[in-house]
Amino acid sequence: MNVDNRSPLKQRILRSDGARFMAPLIVAIIAISLYTNGENGNFLGGDNLKNILLQVSVLGIIATGQTLLIAAGQLDLSVATLAALAGVIGATRINDGGSELWAVVLVLLICALFGLLWGILVAGLKIPPFILTLGGTSLFASIALRISKSSPVPARERFEWLGRAKVFGVQTPIWYFLIVVVIAAFVMRYTRFGRHVYATGSNEEASYLTGIPTARTKVLCFVISSTLAGFAGLVAMARISTGDPRNGSQLALQAIAAVVLGGGTLAGGRGSPIGTFIGVVLLAVVQSALTFNNVQTFWNDAVFGLVLIFAVVVTAIGDLRRRRFGARPILASFIRRNEPVQVPSEK
């Protein structure tokens, strides 16, 4: 057998799933940034980095919630229209003369209840979450249009503190995004609930028979994800001071894409908030780089699609090789033919 001479810490980092998925993304982010900066020196200059993060903070909050669901083997397509609905309800409450804080609490409560409903239907009646939340997507979109009478609802300047204030010179949405990611990363790694999420996603039946409360775990994931989607919707509304019922219709798919980029698989059991964070940043950097390099906007979606396809193909090849030939770097597996076969000397 091979003896691994690398230090234990180095081995652990190299062997961890996180590093396998994240390293290529970080390399891609740096490469794209340096290239674009070479073309246009403003790319890495001061405000643009903050702008990039600001652009994706709403997506990032939603994607973090989606990470929990995907790790538990679930999925929620309805988060995008739920976020839009949250924005519309928040803005409408203000116009009807309520306090901002009350509006925020009410919206989060409503979203949590929808999450609870999805969770109970999925865990209790074993309805496939894809179909269920596809239905929810249309439902929320329709309700948002009804409440807003099909036009954006102005929230005046009442939500400025939520979406446009700065703390230490950084806009609040970026803070929200970072805080949500840090808390989620802690929860997934260091809490019983987090481990239950991964176990449920890896093998639900085995987890249930071990005694893990799989149904409760799934319900909680839906509640957390929907609440985060509601919060993201409020932040988006506060940023533009308008509750737009048609806002962000692509957020759900982009969020799922970010989770998958960061190492999540729709089969469940994998995915991490930090990975998702890096996935979101990659999407943002790509988008921004396209603008800086004056690529026409109709290519945006194509590039987004290609990045995603490329990422899953590379992951799939890696998994396939790993299953067949054991863990080793992807490139080494392609040149396996020349290696001598090791016969175990004893058994």
Added chain:
Amino acid sequence: MTVNVLELREISKSFPGVQALSNVSLIVRPGTVHAICGENGAGKSTLIKIATGAQSADSGVIQICGDRIDHASRRTVQNLGVRAIFQERQIAPDLSVTENVLLDRLPKRFGRVDWKNAKIQAKQRMNALEIILDIDTPVRNLSVAQLQMMEIARAVSLDARLIVMDEPTASLSRHELEPLFRVINKLRDGGVSVLFISHHLDEVFAIADEITVMRDGVVISHGEISEFTPASIAELMFGRTVSSSQADRMSQGDLSKPRLVINKVCSDRLNDVSLSVSAGEIVSVTGGIGAGVSELARMAAGGMLKSSGEILVYDDSRESHAISSRRQALNLGVAYLPADRKRKGLLLERTLSDNIVLGQQAAGSNPILTPRKVSESARAIAPSANIKAANVDVVVGTLSGGNQQKVMIGRWMGVNARIMIFDEPTAGIDIASKFEIYSELRRLADSGVAILICSTDFQEVGQVSDRVIVMRSGNIVGEVEGSKATEGRLLEMEMSK
């Protein structure tokens, strides 16, 4: 001279770190049943995957009916009349028996499926083998044994010359063997050869004409079945004599301390079942498939609803608690080790350490866990459960069946389970590892764990238990002391009445 149906010469195949096969040769003559025997890991499965074109060999020659095959694929091999029935069922569960039997060649008329003709053909095929199945039922409703018959009917078409069966008896109960053997005899009479993989020697002697014994990727011996005895084959398979004497009985359990009491439990599969297991005692419940032993195991662990009756767990202070859910049972120290470890027990693609600590993660109440402590406890448990693995970071799916079961045991040692319920404790585990599991069971019992084993393997329950309870179609039909539970006695109890 007749042409051999299948001829493999000097086949070698290696995977990284493992020489799976080296210079293996095998000849299957027409109209014979040829058995391949060997322990798990002996290379049987790899060999038949190569013979059926599912995998390619590194070197060697494959000849089918005298034709040399250079690039064997599933398709080319099938076209030459070699059909395989693997352990994993290959079926479309919602389609009818007719459609499944004729899956790839439904008769067509004017470009549309000719249903009338299809049914006639399916019927003919099954009649030829004396298989009785309703051709209109969706195969979802068939039993495991019936599915296998359906697959055999599919495999046998006019041009079939060799049927490869990979562990065909693995999921069958004793009563279901006979129809399978009848069909195999029928095939042989019709001039079709059968290549039969098994590690049950009694079955091999019941059906095979020739035998090839493998060990560690090489052919140890082959010849006519009459040249061997079961004992000589066992010795060849393991390279040493295997003692099948009873595992040492240190204790008989402390009968004054019942741990688990099942009281008049009924469900759609169980009828008025009562039994109790004491600390330090190993009680087995046995019976054929359909007796309900597997349901009983799951229900006793709280993983299935019962329609009436109660399941009581006694804690250290002799207080009783009725079990109503799996999670509650866990918190009362009830472990459950399902028969289908891969699908219902393990997180296959996760590490050894993740799988061991799952019990602790499920049981406790402290919301915060420290990953370092978790992996330390896994490292501490792994050796005490006698798990053989390079380290605790190996992926559990790569371990052998015996080690996987020890991982399951380790998981429950980590939470100090006081009651352990095993469903088929050695399903899919080779004979040598079986004995290790048996002594593991005895060690657990000696440490005061109450053990309930639900198993359809008469030989096993006779060897390992203090008491054996026999069930038939959901009812308890008898009980016998472990030392008197011979296979014959158990069979007699199960058949009587």
